Amino acid sequence: MLAAMTDMDIHSKLAEYEGIVGMLTAKLEEAVGEIDRLRAMVAKLTKGTDDAHSTLRRLYLDETQPVGARVRAAQAAMNFEKPRLESVPPPLDLVAEPIEPLADVVARQRARADRMMLEPPFSDLPKVVPFRSNGDGSNGDGQDD
Numbered sequence: 043m044l045a046a047m048t049d050m051d052i053h054s055k056l057a058e059y060e061g062i063v064g065m066l067t068a069k070l071e072e073a074v075g076e077i078d079r080l081r082a083m084v085a086k087l088t089k090g091t092d093d094a095h096s097t098l099r100r101l102y103l104d105e106t107q108p109v110g111a112r113v114r115a116a117q118a119a120m121n122f123e124k125p126r127l128e129s130v131p132p133p134l135d136l137v138a139e140p141i142e143p144l145a146d147v148v149a150r151q152r153a154r155a156d157r158m159m160l161e162p163p164f165s166d167l168p169k170v171v172p173f174r175s176n177g178d179g180s181n182g183d184g185q186d187d
Contacts, residue, residue, distance in 0.1 A: 080105075095122045 084103050101107055101115035 095119055 084100070087099075087103075098115040098119040102112045102119065104112070107115075
C-alpha cells in the first residue's frame with residue numbers, strides 16, 4: 043500500500059512540476075518577446091545614425107552592456123542631450139547721451155543762474171555782479187582791483 047501511494051504521489055508531483063515548467067516556459071517566451079520588442083525600439087531610434095553621439099546613445103540604452111560602460115557613455119552623451127545653460131545678455135536698447143565739454147556745461151549753468159536772478163523773487167534784489175575768475179587772477183571785468 044505504501045508503494046501505491048508513492049507512485050500516486052510521484053505522478054501528482056510530476057504533473058505539478060510539468061505545470062510549473064509550462065508556466066515558466068510561457069513567462070520566458072513573454073520575456074523574450076519583450077526583449078525583442080525593446081531591441082527593435084532601440085534599433086528604430088538609432089537607425090541611420092553613425093555619429094559619435096548615436097554610438098554613445100546605443101551603448102547607454104543597451105541593457106546587455108556592463109553598467110560601468112553604460113554610465114560612462116551616458117556621461118559623455120549628457121552635454122549633447124542637455125546643453126549647459128549659458129548667460130544671455132539682457133535685451134536693452136541703450137543710447138548714450140552725447141558728451142558735452144565741461145566748459146559748455148559751466149557756461150550753460152551760469153547763463154541759467156543769471157536768468158533766474160532776473161525773475162521773481164530775485165528781481166527786486168539789487169543787482170550784484172558775481173565774482174567770476176577767468177583764470178588769470180583777474181575777475182574778468184577788465185578793471186584792476
